[in-house]
Amino acid sequence: MEDLTASVNNLRSKYREIFHTSVKEIEKRVLALKPAGVVDIFDKYPSNSAGEKWQKAVLEMFDNDICKEIYRKWNEILLYRKEFSCTGCGTCCRLACSEFSPEQLKTKSENGDRFAKQFLSVFVPYESKEDARKIYPEYIKMLEDNKEDEVYFYHCPKLTDCSRCSDYNNRPQICRDFPDNPLALLPKSCGYVKWKEEVEPVALMLHSMLEIIEYYKENINANINRT
DSSP states (O other): OOOHHHHHHHHHHHHHHHHHHHHHHHHHHHHHTOOTTOOOTTSOOOTTSHHHHHHHHHHHHIIIIIHHHHHHHHHHHHHHGGGSOOOOOOHHHHOEEESSOHHHHHHHHHTTOHHHHHHHHHOEEOSOHHHHHTTOHHHHHHHHHTTOSOOEEEEOTTBOTTSOBTTGGGOOHHHHHOOOOTTSOOOTTSTTHHHHHHHHHHHHHHHHHHHHHHHHHHHHHHHSOOO
8 A cells, every 4th residue: 555644754854855855045146136235135124225135135036036937947847747648547537636615616716716717617526525534545545644634535527437537528627737737646557656756856946936935035035124
């Protein structure tokens, strides 16, 4: 039996290591722009001072340099996905998960959420978690082991007994793009597992950098002058 709990814990361990490395790399880039006479990037500085100019230069570097490079590399990851193909195991059709209930998804769809609208056009909810457990017991066990927040389980009624889509040519974009995240858990039977394994380290690095940059931007913007 596939031990997904161990896989998740291993992924978290890898992310912590990569996160610390990314912190040092971004800090190095920030300090390279630091002028003399200022102390901390998160301090509040007078308008038009060297400190404020440093803060603005850092924000500009994030938006026009690092974030653009992250976006480029992420697109390369998604482009490389095209080198792999679905094996027809049907797991993704038989077990889709969401943090949102059917009622919440319906509300989001009615409010213009494109993903929610597409999701509801494909999936219907299982009557119970036990029905979902029959499809992918290892995944349900992992959620229980990690005491995850409420998760709702869905399946596609258009899947045939031979694991084929009965409306394949009209499938929505969310089906065509799946999986679009190499950090998602995939069963070993999935044809994209090798893609996930190959690009996972880079994806973790990009994710960590975005998280760190968001922290910098939030705290700089909280102190920077807007007058």
